[in-house]
Amino acid sequence: MKPLAALDQERAARVEVVLFDLDDTLLTHGVLTREAYGALWDLSEAGLSLVAVTGRPAGWADVLARQWPVAGVIAENGAIAVGKRAPILGPAPERPFEVVERVRAARFPHVRYADDNAARRTDVTLDVGEHAHLDLPTIEALRGALVAEGLRVTVSSVHLHGTRSGDDKASGALHFLRGLGIDAGAARARAVFVGDSGNDAACFAAFPLSVGVDNVRAWVPRLSVPPAFVTEGARGAGFVELAETLLRARPRRTAGP
Numbered sequence: 001m002k003p004l005a006a007l008d009q010e011r012a013a014r015v016e017v018v019l020f021d022l023d024d025t026l027l028t029h030g031v032l033t034r035e036a037y038g039a040l041w042d043l044s045e046a047g048l049s050l051v052a053v054t055g056r057p058a059g060w061a062d063v064l065a066r067q068w069p070v071a072g073v074i075a076e077n078g079a080i081a082v083g084k085r086a087p088i089l090g091p092a093p094e095r096p097f098e099v100v101e102r103v104r105a106a107r108f109p110h111v112r113y114a115d116d117n118a119a120r121r122t123d124v125t126l127d128v129g130e131h132a133h134l135d136l137p138t139i140e141a142l143r144g145a146l147v148a149e150g151l152r153v154t155v156s157s158v159h160l161h162g163t164r165s166g167d168d169k170a171s172g173a174l175h176f177l178r179g180l181g182i183d184a185g186a187a188r189a190r191a192v193f194v195g196d197s198g199n200d201a202a203c204f205a206a207f208p209l210s211v212g213v214d215n216v217r218a219w220v221p222r223l224s225v226p227p228a229f230v231t232e233g234a235r236g237a238g239f240v241e242l243a244e245t246l247l248r249a250r251p252r253r254t255a256g257p
């Protein structure tokens with residue numbers, strides 16, 4: 001990983017789409033700071049397209065896509081996409097309640113469900129780091145037990161998701177961008193992705209211009225592909241740092257006559 005300061009200006013100036021994770025990337029311990037929200041507006045007003053790409057639920061995406069200066073929100077780790085005007089809600093796989101509960105109750109009875117399951121359409125989510133703080137061996141044992149049951153499992157800094165969806169954050173984001181007229185090649189050339197943890201690995205792999213906020217460093221040993229660049233600031237401060245880097249590189253708009 002190179003420091004973000006090493007990103008060359010020309011490459012930064014070519015960015016037209018900012019794909020960003022929420023928890024521990026835009027959000028700081030679950031909170032959207034004034035500075036991070038301001039950075040979203042600054043990017044939007046400079047003409048960049050913004051797309052949140054999160055493990056959070058479809059119900060969050062439905063609200064955020066309407067209220068924030070974004071083109072859309074990819075939720076549930078790629079399984080759900082919600083656009084600015086019309087929700088894009090394709091057929092959703094059945095949520096694997098029974099299998100997750102069977103495994104949890106039998107082997108991990110101390111593990112609690114995430115408090116946002118009511119807003120989910122495709123996955124079942126356990127709290128590993130939001131209100132609870134599970135140790136790494138427990139998280140890995142949970143992951144292994146659910147994978148052995150045939151689920152796809154994704155882990156972020158806050159949650160462990162079990163799903164039957166075949167999508168990940170990268171496939172969900174690329175599908176959504178295609179709907180905006182940005183094909184996979186253009187997306188690789190003109191989009192930046194910023195994230196922090198395990199459920200971001202697919203996007204770190206898919207987008208050559210990938211950025212981790214500083215707290216990604218703790219995850220690097222567990223990531224199949226690390227981000228290309230890393231910020232100095234952690235969480236929301238890291239997102240602001242990326243926004244400032246992109247905005248500084250852009251040609252200044254001159255006032256019209």
Ligand SMILES: [Mg+2]
Nearest residue numbers: 021023024196
């Ligand atoms: Mg995250």
